[in-house]
Amino acid sequence: MSDLDTKIIAALERLAHVLRTLLWEEATASRLSPIQIQTLLYLNSHAEDLCRVGQLAQEFGLTSATMSDAVTTLEAKGLLQREPSPNDRRAQRLRLTAQGRRFSAKLSHWADALHASLAHFSPEEKAQALKFLLKLIESLYRAEIITVARICLTCRFFRANLHRDPRAPHHCALMDKPLAESDLRVDCPEHELVAKG
Numbered sequence: 001m002s003d004l005d006t007k008i009i010a011a012l013e014r015l016a017h018v019l020r021t022l023l024w025e026e027a028t029a030s031r032l033s034p035i036q037i038q039t040l041l042y043l044n045s046h047a048e049d050l051c052r053v054g055q056l057a058q059e060f061g062l063t064s065a066t067m068s069d070a071v072t073t074l075e076a077k078g079l080l081q082r083e084p085s086p087n088d089r090r091a092q093r094l095r096l097t098a099q100g101r102r103f104s105a106k107l108s109h110w111a112d113a114l115h116a117s118l119a120h121f122s123p124e125e126k127a128q129a130l131k132f133l134l135k136l137i138e139s140l141y142r143a144e145i146i147t148v149a150r151i152c153l154t155c156r157f158f159r160a161n162l163h164r165d166p167r168a169p170h171h172c173a174l175m176d177k178p179l180a181e182s183d184l185r186v187d188c189p190e191h192e193l194v195a196k197g
């Protein structure tokens with residue numbers, strides 16, 4: 001492993017520590033566990049067909065039993081409810097209650113400190129950082145280290161470098177429009193997985 005690789009891993013570890021700390025601070029203030037907070041934030045920002053216990057367990061890299069415990073606690077607090085899935089009556093989907101939606105809106109400020117730091121960087125620097133991070137996520141997904149990656153680089157609608165315009169070289173075949181590096185999505189609701197090469 002090169003010295004540069006070691007430094008990148010050390011930097012990612014520092015950033016992961018920052019994210020854990022911010023989440024813990026929010027958890028302490030709201031008297032929820034970090035995974036319960038992540039669950040509320042996830043339910044608040046994803047389509048209902050992605051809101052099942054099994055899906056959340058995959059997203060967070062947890063067992064179904066651990067995920068189910070977190071969901072049961074949030075249900076007991078009146079923040080979410082389970083209901084039959086319209087497509088499969090045997091499956092259950094999770095939905096925030098009105099109280100859960102209000103609570104999630106407050107929690108969404110947990111990353112404000114990071115937003116404030118990012119404001120000091122140019123759009124070009126941030127687009128380059130996004131490109132690097134998405135490529136890293138794609139590589140980890142292909143190595144089966146992470147199981148969920150709804151990013152452009154793993155999407156069957158993505159056409160890399162289809163256009164000559166350096167400002168928007170890529171293309172989304174679903175929306176039929178060019179994509180700049182900064183347009184690449186990290187968690188796209190329309191994503192459909194391309195077959196692994």
Ligand code: SF4
Nearest residue numbers: 152155157158172188
């Ligand atoms: S559908 Fe979404 S993930 Fe797929 S290429 Fe288009 S924007 Fe990217």
